[in-house]
Amino acid sequence: MPKENRKRGRRDEQKKRKREHGDEQEPSKRHRKSVDDNAPLEDEVPYPEAAIDGVTHPGEMPFYGMLEEEEQNYFKQADEQLELNQFEGPEDRALFLESVYREADGKELKIANSQSCSRLMERLIILSTPEQLKSLFQKFSGHFLHLVQHRFASHCCEALFIHAAPVVTQELAKPVLAHTPPSSDPNELVVSMENLFIYTLTELQGYMGFLMTDRFASHVVRVLLIVLAGLPLEKSSSKSTTQSKKKEKITVAGADKAQEWSLERRNVPQSFTDALEKLINDSVAGLDTATLRALATHPTGNPTLQLLLQLELTHFGKSRAKDEQSVFHRLLPDDPLTKGTDSESFINGLVYDAIGSRLLETIIEHAPGKMFKAIHGEFFKERMGSLARNEIASYVCGKILERLNAEDLDDAMRQIVEQIPGLVERNRTAVIRTLIERCAVRNVDTTRIKAQLEAAYSGSNGFEVTRILKLHEAPSDDGKADAKHAHPSSPEKVHGSLLAQAMIAVPGPLGNLIFDALAGLGAPLSLQVARDPVASRTLQMALTSPNASTIFRRKVIQQLYGHVGELALDPAGSRVVDAVWEGTHGLAFIRERIAEELAENEASLRESFVGRAVWRNWRMDLYKRRRGDWVKQSRYTAGNDGFQSFPETNGFTPNNHQNGRHRSAIEVARQKHAAAKAAQAKEESKKPKKEKEKDTQKEKHKHASSATSSKGKGKAPVVA
Secondary structure: OOOOOOOOOHHHHHHHHHHHHOOOOOOOOOOOOOOOOOOOOOOOOOOOOOOOOOOOOOOOOOOOOOOOHHHHHHHHHHHHHHHHOOOOOHHHHHHHHHHHHHHHOOOHHHHHHOOOOHHHHHHHHHHOOHHHHHHHHHHHOOOHHHHOOOOOHHHHHHHHHHHHHHHHHHHHHOHHHHOOOOOOOOOOOOOOHHHHHHHHHHHHOOOHHHHOOOOOHHHHHHHHHHHHHOOOEEHHHHHHHHOOOOOOOOOOOOOOHHHOOEEOOOOOOHHHHHHHHHHHHHHHOOOOHHHHHHHHHOOOHHHHHHHHHHHHHHHOOHHHHHOOOOHHHHHOOOOOOOOOOHHHHHHHHHHOOOOHHHHHHHHHHHOOHHHHHHHHHHHHOOOHHHHHHOOOHHHHHHHHHOOOOHHHHHHHHHHHHOOHHHHHHOOOOHHHHHHHHHHHHHOOOOHHHHHHHHHHOEEOOEEOHHHHOOOOOOOOOOOHHHHHHOOOOOHHHHHHHHHHHHHHOOOOHHHHHHHHHHHOOOHHHHHHHHHOOOHHHHHHHHHHOOOOOHHHHHHHHHOOOOOHHHHHOOOOHHHHHHHHHHHOOOOHHHHHHHHHHHHHOHHHHHHOHHHHHHHHHOOHHHHHHOHHHHHHHHHHHHOOOOOOOOOOOOOOOHHHOOOOOOOOHHHHHHHHHHHHHHHHHHHHHHOOHHHHHHHHHHHHHHHHHHHHHOHHHOOOOOOO
């Protein structure tokens, strides 16, 4: 039987083929003569439909028509030009945008619904001026209810809302902007961006219960909620909440970062706050407790419900939880929350559910203090150990730890400590890290945690930090072999590094475990850690931590001798070399030794991007030209307290020594020398004016005689 033809990268080829052929589907056994741009694709994964009944469903999706072949080709070429962004200047790009907008006039809805051309619409939105955004907003107005439900047009709506939000803030600060007509048409009717948003909300009113569970519209609803609340929206941190994991990243080469998919916290008008409150109420209107709880485990409705709950308790005050019409009260109506109620069954059902646990985390994080104490005391106080042991419930456990007082935290710590060996074995260290961080904040003794971690990560040489950092392979002499085969992005490695960093931040025995282990690694392992993209962050933090002793920093930095030039050329190692600058606080002779090694590798450093960054951060140009100035500046940046002078300098600064610290013999000698010079200067200042003039004349006579004697040696006299 012939084997199935398998080829690596076939998915990427399929995506590329779809982009090239635009609206055509991938080839199937039966050839289709024509394909509708709005037809669903065959490879589309089935997705759960709306899970709530009793909500108003919008009508059938309208068909806005298809672009002609010539139009599609034009817009595809325009999209490629905008993506590359190879214009001579902003003016040329602005002229090109105007020409594209003229060609797209009256076809905006077709473009937004087109599989191949909707990307162009997103890039146009990214680069548009406020006037162009307003014009496009007005073209979409009246169609938002259907656009937000479309697979491709919904992304255009997201982009439009995100990039139009700052315009509202600008018009709020300068009301004149809201009433200024565009320069292209001074007689055009002007509508403020604030009103355009309000009109959109009016259009969606009555359908929020359906849209919050719609596959595509739910993402747009979340973005709209964030825009109305004036909250920041960053793609890296909020992507899981506001955007689908499959969302394609639409960018423009060389565009300003301010034009990317991000929003800062900003001021919003009062109408937005009122609209937000109305939108929250409209979303859950007509839904009873049972129906609302069904959304908690719905893959699309859950993120929207999280955001509604968060905004309700943070934007309108935690007292809102007592309101019978609030989202929080509808989810947990029992007062008080005790065992045996429906609320207990609901909470217990969420703890171990992969989707529902995220809503429970939001409830725990934002619930009023009295409500949180009831939830913790009734349902979780005696179960912290078992929660920490479970893969899903451990995240709920971490949120609980963040809100516990010192007494309850100590009790939870005693339960979780017993689970540390099993957690380490299964690489579930996130809850351990949270426990350490909270114990440091609440001043809870971490001796028990230290003992368990020391036993869990013990090896033939005692506590082994390489086990936390997941560096199991034997390193070569220079530590290079392992870096090539490392998997820096593995979650276990990242969590291990974060655990080590949390331990470093705690002064005392817990942090000393990491310090002592790093100091005893030896040169090959230290170089391996420095070159590892994840593990090197632990080394960076150890070198710059205020809890690190001078002895530790000296030992670790000395292990890097002879390899500083190589590390400066490595993306991860270069950051370690930058950290060495701060790590040599109080170790000036070591700082100069590292600078000498960098100077020896000047040629290779200047040829490398990361090498040039290290050269710049260490101020090596100043070191090469005016070494004395570099020494002074390095002493200033490192601070005078406890900073040892270079061996060849004899200067003394009284602030060099902390009160009550024992001074070495050389420091005492320097202090006496400085005191003697100060006394001599003081005596000279007390001399009468005539004696000073005599001394000055003697000095001049002395210089003149020396100049005369130098004539016989063939040297010209120096004339002052």
